[in-house]
Amino acid sequence: xxxxxxxxxxxxxxxxxxxxxxxxxxxxxxxxxxxxxxxxxxxxxxxxxxxxxxxxxxxxxxxxxxxxxxxxxxxxxxxxxxxxxxxxxxxxxxxxxxxxxxxxxxxxxxxxxxxxxxxxxxxxxxxxxxxxxxxxxxxxxxxxxxxxxxxxxxxxxxxxxxxxxxxxxxxxxxxxxxxxxxxxxxxxxxxxxxxxxxxxxxxxxxxxxxxxxxxxxxxxxxxxxxxxxxxxxxxxxxxxxxxxxxxxxxxxxxxxxxxxxxxxxxxxxxxxxxxxxxxxxxxxxxxxxxxxxxxxxxxxxxxxxxxxxxxxxxxxxxxxxxxxxxxxxxxxxxxxxxxxxxxxxxxxxx
Amino acid sequence: xxxxxxxxxxxxxxxxxxxxxxxxxxxxxxxxxxxxxxxxxxxxxxxxxxxxxxxxxxxxxxxxxxxxxxxxxxxxxxxxxxxxxxxxxxxxxxxxxxxxxxxxxxxxxxxxxxxxxxxxxxxxxxxxxxxxxxxxxxxxxxxxxxxxxxxxxxxxxxxxxxxxxxxxxxxxxxxxxxxxxxxxxxxxxxxxxxxxxxxxxxxxxxxxxxxxxxxxxxxxxxxxxxxxxxxxxxxxxxxxxxxxxxxxxxxxxxxxxxxxxxxxxxxxxxxxxxxxxxxxxxxxxxxxxxxxxxxxxxxxxxxxxxxxxxxxxxxxxxxxxxxxxxxxxxxxxxxxxxxxxxxxxxxxxxxxxxxxxxxxxxxxxxxxxxxxxxxxxxxxxxxxxxxxxxxxxxxxxxxxxxxxxxxxxxxxxxxxxxxxxxxxxxxxxxxxxxxxxxxxxxxxxxxxxxxxxxxxxxxxxxxxxxxxxxxxxxxxxxxxxxxxxxxxxxxxxx
Numbered sequence: 001x002x003x004x005x006x007x008x009x010x011x012x013x014x015x016x017x018x019x020x021x022x023x024x025x026x027x028x029x030x031x032x033x034x035x036x037x038x039x040x041x042x043x044x045x046x047x048x049x050x051x052x053x054x055x056x057x058x059x060x061x062x063x064x065x066x067x068x069x070x071x072x073x074x075x076x077x078x079x080x081x082x083x084x085x086x087x088x089x090x091x092x093x094x095x096x097x098x099x100x101x102x103x104x105x106x107x108x109x110x111x112x113x114x115x116x117x118x119x120x121x122x123x124x125x126x127x128x129x130x131x132x133x134x135x136x137x138x139x140x141x142x143x144x145x146x147x148x149x150x151x152x153x154x155x156x157x158x159x160x161x162x163x164x165x166x167x168x169x170x171x172x173x174x175x176x177x178x179x180x181x182x183x184x185x186x187x188x189x190x191x192x193x194x195x196x197x198x199x200x201x202x203x204x205x206x207x208x209x210x211x212x213x214x215x216x217x218x219x220x221x222x223x224x225x226x227x228x229x230x231x232x233x234x235x236x237x238x239x240x241x242x243x244x245x246x247x248x249x250x251x252x253x254x255x256x257x258x259x260x261x262x263x264x265x266x267x268x269x270x271x272x273x274x275x276x277x278x279x280x281x282x283x284x285x286x287x288x289x290x291x292x293x294x295x296x297x298x299x300x301x302x303x304x305x306x307x308x309x310x311x312x313x314x315x316x317x318x319x320x321x322x323x324x325x326x327x328x329x330x331x332x333x334x335x336x337x338x339x340x341x342x343x344x345x346x347x348x349x350x
Numbered sequence: 351x352x353x354x355x356x357x358x359x360x361x362x363x364x365x366x367x368x369x370x371x372x373x374x375x376x377x378x379x380x381x382x383x384x385x386x387x388x389x390x391x392x393x394x395x396x397x398x399x400x401x402x403x404x405x406x407x408x409x410x411x412x413x414x415x416x417x418x419x420x421x422x423x424x425x426x427x428x429x430x431x432x433x434x435x436x437x438x439x440x441x442x443x444x445x446x447x448x449x450x451x452x453x454x455x456x457x458x459x460x461x462x463x464x465x466x467x468x469x470x471x472x473x474x475x476x477x478x479x480x481x482x483x484x485x486x487x488x489x490x491x492x493x494x495x496x497x498x499x500x501x502x503x504x505x506x507x508x509x510x511x512x513x514x515x516x517x518x519x520x521x522x523x524x525x526x527x528x529x530x531x532x533x534x535x536x537x538x539x540x541x542x543x544x545x546x547x548x549x550x551x552x553x554x555x556x557x558x559x560x561x562x563x564x565x566x567x568x569x570x571x572x573x574x575x576x577x578x579x580x581x582x583x584x585x586x587x588x589x590x591x592x593x594x595x596x597x598x599x600x601x602x603x604x605x606x607x608x609x610x611x612x613x614x615x616x617x618x619x620x621x622x623x624x625x626x627x628x629x630x631x632x633x634x635x636x637x638x639x640x641x642x643x644x645x646x647x648x649x650x651x652x653x654x655x656x657x658x659x660x661x662x663x664x665x666x667x668x669x670x671x672x673x674x675x676x677x678x679x680x681x682x683x684x685x686x687x688x689x690x691x692x693x694x695x696x697x698x699x700x701x702x703x704x705x706x707x708x709x710x711x712x713x714x715x716x717x718x719x720x721x722x723x724x725x726x727x728x729x730x731x732x733x734x735x736x737x738x739x740x741x742x743x744x745x746x747x748x749x750x751x752x753x754x755x756x757x758x759x760x761x762x763x764x765x766x767x768x769x770x771x772x773x774x775x776x777x778x779x780x781x782x783x784x785x786x787x788x789x790x791x792x793x794x795x796x797x798x799x800x801x802x803x804x805x806x807x808x809x810x811x812x813x814x815x816x817x818x819x820x821x822x823x824x825x826x827x828x829x830x831x832x833x834x835x836x837x838x839x840x841x842x843x844x
Contacts, residue, residue, distance in 0.1 A: 058427060059464045062434045066457040069437070069449030077446025080438030084761045088769055091435035095776055098428035103783040116783075148760050293450030294516075296527035300454050308461035315468045322472060322480075 002292035005071040005301055006281070010274035012067055014267045016060035018173065020128075021166075021266060023057050025174015027097065027124020028167065029197065030117065036110060043117070045182055045190055047104075058094065070301045072291040074145055075281045079134065082143035082153040086130040093127035096120075125167060132166025133159040139273060140220035141283040158212075158219045165208050169266050172201035176246060176262040180255055195250050198262075202243050205265075209239075222283035226276025235272035239265050361755050367766035368440040368758050371773060373740075375432055378777050380736055381729060382426040387500055387546070388553035389419045390470075390492035392581050397486055399580065411577050413477055414795060415557070418788065420474050425784050427467070429777075440766075443757035444747055451516050451524050451532050452509040459502030466495040497546065504545055508538035511739070512606050513748050536606045540599035544735075547592045551694070552732055554585025556725030560792075562718045573799070579711070582721060585728075586698035593695055596688070603742075604652045607749065608661035609670075610742035613677035614684040615648050619662040624648040629685055632674040636664070672744040683737035690731040697724060 026046045033039030033046075068076040080087060100120030104113055136159030137143050143153050153159075175198035182190035216224040226232040242264035249258040277283055281291045292298060393415040400408030434456070437445050445453065473489040480488070509515075515532025516524035561578035604611045611617070616627045618636035626648040630641020649658040663671050672680065697720050704712040712718075747754045759766075 058431050059460055059467065062431060062460045062463070063457070065434045065438065066453060066460055069445040070453035070457060071450070073446045073449035073453075076438055076449060077442040080442045080445075081760060084439060084759065084765070087435060088439055088765075091432050091439070092769075092772060092776060094431055094435075095428050095780065098431075099425065099776075099780045099783065103780075103787055294525055294527035296529055297450035297454065300529040301457060304454060304457045304461070308457075308464075312461055312464050312468070315465055319468050319472055322476070 001295060001298045001302070002071070002288050005067065005292070005298050006288045007274075008302065008305055009064065009067045009071060010271065012060060012064045013274075014270040016057070016064055017166075017169070017270050018263045018266050019057040019060055021170040022173040022177050024124045024128045024167075024170035025172065026178060027101075027121050027174075028171040029174055029178065029194070031121030031125060036114065041187070041190060042178075042193065045178055045185070045187060048181070048185060058098070061094075067301060067305075070297050071293055072281060072288075073293050074286060074291045078143050078145045078147065078282065078286070079138060082147040082150070083134040083137055085151070086133045086137075086154045090127050090130040090134070093123040093130065097123035097127060124170075128166040128170050129163040132163035135166075135273075136160070136162030138282055139223045139277065140216070141222065141280075141285060143282055144285045145282075156219065157215045161208065161212050161215055165205070165212065168201055168204045168208055169269070172198060172205055173262055173266060175201055176250065176258050179250065180259055183253075183255060198250055198258075199247055202247050205243065206240075220283070222280070223273065223276045226278065227272060230275075232272050232276040235268045235275055239268035239272060242268060362758055362760075363763040364761060364766050365755055365758050367763050367770050369754070371766060371770045372436055372440055374770065374777070375429065375436060375773060376736070377733060378781065379426070379429040379433060380732060381781075382422050382429065384549040384552035384556065384729070384732065385419065385422045386426050387496045387549040388493075389415060389422075389557070390489070390496055391550065392553055392557060392584060393419060394486070394489055394493065395584065396576075396580050397489065401482060401486055405576075407573050407576055408580075411573070411580075414791075416470075416474050416477070417791065420470055421784065421787055421791070423467070423470055425780060427463070428780070430463070432773075439761075439769075440759055441747065441757045442759055444752065447752065447757075448513075448524065448748055451527050452506050452513070454529055455502040455505035455509070455533060457502070458505070459499045462495050462499035462502060466492065466499060469495060500546060500549070501542065504542045505533045505535075505538055507739070508535045508541045509533070510748055511535070511541070511610075511743060512537045513751055537602060540595070540602040541739075544592070544595045544599045547588050547595055548728075548732055548735065551585045551588050551592055552725070552728035554581040554588070555694070555721070555728045558582035558585065559722045559725035562721040566715060566718050566722065575711070578721075582701065583705075585724075586701050589691075589694050589698040593691060596691060601652065604660075607743070609663065609666055609672075610680075611652070612661055612663045612665075613672045613680045613742045613744075614738055615660070616677060616681050617648065617660050617662045618664060620659065620665050621662065622649055622659050623656050624652075624658075624660040626651065627681070629682060630678075632678045632681070634674050669745065672742065676741050676744050680738050680742040683734040683741070687731045687734035687738065690727045690734070694724060694728065694731075697721065 030039075030043055030046050033042040065076070068079070096119050100116045100118075100123060104116035104120060133154045137154040137156070139162065140156060140158040142156065142159075147153060175194045179191050179194035179198055182188070182194055213224070213227065216227070227236055242261045246258050246261040246265060249255075249261060279287050279289070281288055393412050396408050396415065397412035399405060400410075400412055469489070469492045473485070473492065476485040476488060509532055512535045513532075514535055515528045515530070517526045519525045558578050558581040561574045562582075564574045565578060600611070600614075603614070615624075616630060616632045616638050617624055618632070618638075623646050625646060626644040627638055628642040628644070630638045630643070632638055646656040649656050649660055652658050652660055663677065671677075697717075700712060700717060701721075704710055743749060745753050745755070747757045
């Protein structure tokens with residue numbers, strides 16, 4: 001049962017990496033979109049695309065924590081003790097990010113929008129970095145049960161690389177999704193804009209992956225071995241194939257397919273990391289079997305997950321269905337007339 | 351309180367900042383909870399009324415409330431996520447040892463939250479394009495999802511008060527976990543219903559209070575009348591119910607957590623014919639100064655006869671019970687909650703009398719002044735209830751099984767103090783922004799109403815909210831960064 005819950009945990013991490021990652025990526029491109037004038041259109045698209053589902057994605061992270069503390073309490077305790085600082089910073093980043101995005105939309109003054117936008121964008125960059133660094137600390141086996149908070153656990157080559165990879169992966173996901181959204185919402189110029197950025201991030205991701213394989217060889221030998229042999233190697237190859245496919249599909253026409261392959265890249269990479277860690281939760285000090293909580297808790301965690309999936313999956317699917325079928329699109333006269341009066345609005349200049 | 355905490359031997363230095371941080375983030379989060387749990391229900395009641403009677407004013411109100419719901423939900427998600435981080439950052443010992451026993455409630459809560467976020471998105475976006483009936487029906491599961499979320503959280507908290515559903519092995523670690531009995535602990539029922547009704551009352555009075563202010567300022571149209579009566583009636587009906595539930599939870603505490611009961615009632619020595627103190631201050635020697643003393647009344651309240659034996663604080667060793675300062679704090683919070691509850695009952699009776707016997711709203715401006723304050727008062731009562739529950743349990747994080755000092759992180763106290771400072775700054779920023787957004791929405795709506803009355807075209811009210819309908823593609827020469835919507839101009843503010 002512990003193995004099953006470990007797989008559920010890994011899948012939840014992968015789900016957060018993909019869903020949350022897309023969100024963070026949107027923030028990354030918001031940050032790099034340029035000044036208020038130049039960045040207006042990409043920012044509009046980012047607001048537009050993230051609006052209906054944007055913070056549902058953070059619930060995945062809460063769920064990751066819940067599985068950790070019910071299924072593997074020792075792991076939870078260890079990770080949060082050893083990685084205190086990066087996780088604390090990630091928490092603050094999450095708050096600032098959510099608040100920045102949510103509260104930017106109602107603002108009309110340029111200065112205010114700039115402030116909230118900057119908060120949103122910078123937090124979008126830092127949060128995945130620190131979460132990635134914490135994962136790197138686990139992968140390199142530096143968070144042994146009983147480790148007290150120390151910089152050693154997360155400021156090391158593997159951690160920093162994991163953090164950078166997290167940022168680039170979110171940028172990649174964000175760009176691919178935004179290119180698709182641009183096509184859907186009829187903004188052809190933005191399709192090219194985000195396509196270029198998606199291709200650029202694939203290249204950056206490949207470079208970082210190469211560096212990681214050389215660094216982890218000495219810095220995180222267990223994970224390196226797992227990534228270069230057996231199932232782990234298969235998943236690494238799958239991630240590579242998916243990224244090539246994403247590039248090719250993007251060049252043909254952005255739509256649903258590049259999204260699927262892009263999610264495939266990130267999901268395969270996360271699963272490869274999980275497979276490489278087997279049979280350890282923390283290489284080489286805590287195995288899945290050792291870290292597992294009481295059998296009763298594990299059973300119930302599985303049951304709650306199952307029931308929740310039965311409840312939530314149809315709801316999410318329905319939301320996407322409504323969204324893609326235009327049921328949630330505001331296509332009334334008021335919207336058509338909305339862009340007119342802005343120039344005359346005296347408060348714009350305040 | 352600070353001196354007593356640090357004076358106790360073997361208390362780690364990081365305990366104080368960790369507690370302050372947890373207390374601050376929870377107290378802030380709690381402010382958002384009533385609107386999150388109960389506003390969907392109130393909105394749907396208004397929505398139903400609008401559909402049933404084909405009433406555009408009711409529909410407008412429901413629509414605007416749904417926008418408020420979305421804004422506060424957005425901020426609530428953020429502050430809620432912080433709490434799940436803090437379980438690990440501040441109390442790793444708690445989660446490491448007991449996470450497997452009581453943590454499952456949070457799983458239920460996370461999924462319920464997920465569902466709620468999806469449903470809110472559909473409800474808020476669906477106003478324009480979905481068929482009215484379909485839209486309403488899709489909103490109906492919202493209150494159920496909110497109740498489910500509350501279920502998970504309250505199950506976890508009730509377990510910390512009356513832990514069960516496990517046995518301890520030779521090392522004192524839990525094994526043989528029975529989740530069912532770990533969820534349905536003795537305190538769960540009383541806590542859950544007391545909480546749910548508190549949320550309903552608080553949300554009702556808060557929303558009604560907004561329109562009470564408008565009423566006092568002379569806006570006596572149907573919009574304000576309806577906006578006031580529907581939530582106020584709901585809250586007023588449930589206020590007496592809450593009084594009974596509050597009495598029942600106090601009695602449950604008396605039976606299940608006698609030391610907590612002793613702290614909230616300032617009972618020093620186990621005895622019969624125990625007097626009741628209203629406010630007052632407990633001293634380390636067991637004497638009580640100040641306050642109003644009612645002889646024999648505490649025994650009567652606890653067991654209906656003066657001969658009822660009430661357990662005192664001294665029934666357990668000094669380091670197993672709240673300090674006199676903590677007991678005084680819990681006692682004051684408890685009394686304040688009861689006083690506010692009693693005043694709210696008087697207000698509800700006043701309202702009920704006028705509505706049922708005279709078929710009108712109370713005419714006195716004092717009624718509306720009181721109603722305008724009722725929302726704030728209920729939020730204070732909610733905070734007091736939470737303080738009573740948490741401070742009264744000291745020094746236990748898991749009642750009689752784990753002390754707070756054993757659960758706290760080993761991180762240096764300096765880091766925690768810095769984090770506390772940062773979090774306070776960030777939260778002031780967030781809550782200030784939230785308030786500003788809500789006030790701005792209100793001003794926008796008021797202007798939209800004025801324009802509509804003058805026959806002019808107006809913007810849709812939800813377009814300014816985080817979940818609002820999405821704007822169309824801006825033209826290739828966008829007016830400015832903020833130029834996706836024509837909004838209310840502020841120079842028109844009254």
